[in-house]
Amino acid sequence: VGGMGNKVVDINIKKLKDIQEDHVLSAFAEGNGRNKSEGSYYGISRLLKVCSPMYPKGECDRILCIRPEIRRRRKLYDYIRPEEEDQILKAVEDENNNLSYRDRAIGKIAYYTGMRRVDIANLKFENIDTNKEEINFIQQKTGVETNIPFRSVVGNAIVDYIINERPGIDSEYIFLQHKRPFTKLSPDAVANSSYRICKEANIRQEKTRRRGMHIFRHNFITD
Secondary structure: OEEEOOEEEOOOOOOHHHOOHHHHHHHOOHHHOHHHHHHHHHHHHHHHHHHHHHOOOOHHHHHHHHOOOOOOOOOOOOOOOHHHHHHHHHHHHOOOOOOOHHHHHHHHHHHHHOOOHHHHHOOEHHHEEOOOOEEEEEOOOOOOEEEEEOOHHHHHHHHHHHHHOOOOOOOOEOOEOOOOOOOEOOHHHHHHHHHHHHHHHOOOOOOOOOOOOHHHHHHHHHO
């Protein structure tokens, strides 16, 4: 069976040895839905490699050699647009919207430092050096010790959260759950802050758009 335009035609090939180069090339030609056939292309390639020992005369290897190269197409990352960036900053700065002090503090940390959600969740008071104006922590994912300048906009947001909203309990962690037993936030809870920020900023509400904390990290690294 071979491809021809949008049709499938029978070219009456019954054995691997009868497959010729023009048959293979035409099956994956640009006009034959090549972009849609990447999965089939790599699936057929894997099948031929697995079956190769069963064909000692090299039929599978021959076909593998004459197949065209198809570059894997990667989707562009759903980055934050300039207009979205403005709306995000307005949302985290507006004290009269529906965002909590915790959401605004987490949003500013993510935006201005690019920290991962798990590292924000694990952020302790001892990680903040007010004398050197740095945030010092070991990244959970990489184990790398990291020092980030402690911007006043971030520090003020954390102070606002502590004074106005943080439960008054003795905990080494900065960000806590709103309800008892007031444990530290999970990474998923930190990500929820990102969803609420996007909703308040009225951006990325389509189901296909990214709204997780990584959009802030990607934006920070890009900048």
